[in-house]
Amino acid sequence: MTARFTGKTVLVTGAGSGIGRAIALAFAAEGAAVVAAGRTAVSLDETVALIEKAGGTAAAVTADVTRSDDVKALVRRTVERFGSLDVAVNNAGVFRGGAPIADLPEEDWRTLLDINVTGVLLGLQAEVAQMRDQPTGGAIVNISSNLGAHTRIPGVAGYIATKAAVSALTRAAALDHISDGIRINSVSPGAADTTMSLFPGETEADRAARMKGASPLGRVSSTAEVAAAVLYLASSDAASVVGSDLVIDGGVSA
Structure with a gap:
């Protein structure tokens, strides 16, 4: 294992599970001090515990990415700590789908926009x-999706629209x-080994x-x-x- 990020501080939102947790663990394994951020303290603490068990350095900070004051405080606390x-x-990010656009509940649409698009915008700001006040600048990676700018499927138009927006915003x-x-830069995963890629009632098998x-890819x-x-992309x-x-989707959008 290399140590590309020794002496670096990395902030990861949505770090309590799935891809976010994997990203936090990977940065810590390569020497970074990681701030794991999200809305649920218990899951963030679990991520931090996994990092520390492996000999890494991390801290958990609860924050709601749809609230500008939360996001500003998150960045401030990251810098104060490390x-x-x-x-x-x-x-x-969140996923809402399963119905054609004409039947998409307005509440789901607003939730998708608030978290998937406004959350990224507030984070970037x-x-x-x-970073622009630091001599060394920095690197930002937004997590988008292959569903959006790269490919489309029926029934998830709201999610697709927000992720296309993330790709364009990036x-x-x-x-x-x-x-x-x-x-x-951004990364656009396809189906990954998380609960988000499971259809309702579907098992991993x-x-x-x-x-x-x-x-x-199969x-x-x-x-x-x-x-x-x-x-x-961050290195x-x-x-x-x-x-x-x-795009990391096994060729689905090729």
Whole structure:
């Protein structure tokens, strides 16, 4: 294992489970001090415990990404605790679907917009405000989805619209702030080994059987594979990668 992020501070939202937890663990394994953020203290504490058990350094901070004051406080507490904000991963997101757009409840639509789009926007604003005042700048990775800018399926138009917005927002923000020394990119996973990729009532074995025909790769991506893409974009190995949207979906949107 390399230590690409030794001496760096990394903030990960939605770090209490799934892809967010995998990203937090991966950064910690490569030497970063990690702030695991989210709305549920218990799950964040579990992420921190896993990192510390493996010999890493981490802290949990509860925050609601839809509230600007929460997000600003999250960045402030990150810097107070570890001295800088070198990498931020805006991973927090929700999925609502299962009905055509004409039947999408307004409450679901507003929830998708608030968390998936406004949450990323507020994260970017607070993170950039900190990073552009640092001599070393920083790197930001937003978690989008292959559903959106890359491919579409019926029944999830609200989710698709918000994730397409994340991909577009990432590219626009990257152009706005590369002159500030901040690289902004996104990762767009397809179905990954999380509960979000399970259909209602579906078991993991059912999902594995379905994916054999649904994906050219024949399986879901592991959360570690998605995390590896995030770490690449955040690292100096990607020093000239700006405004990229890296799709990790086993060829589904190829």
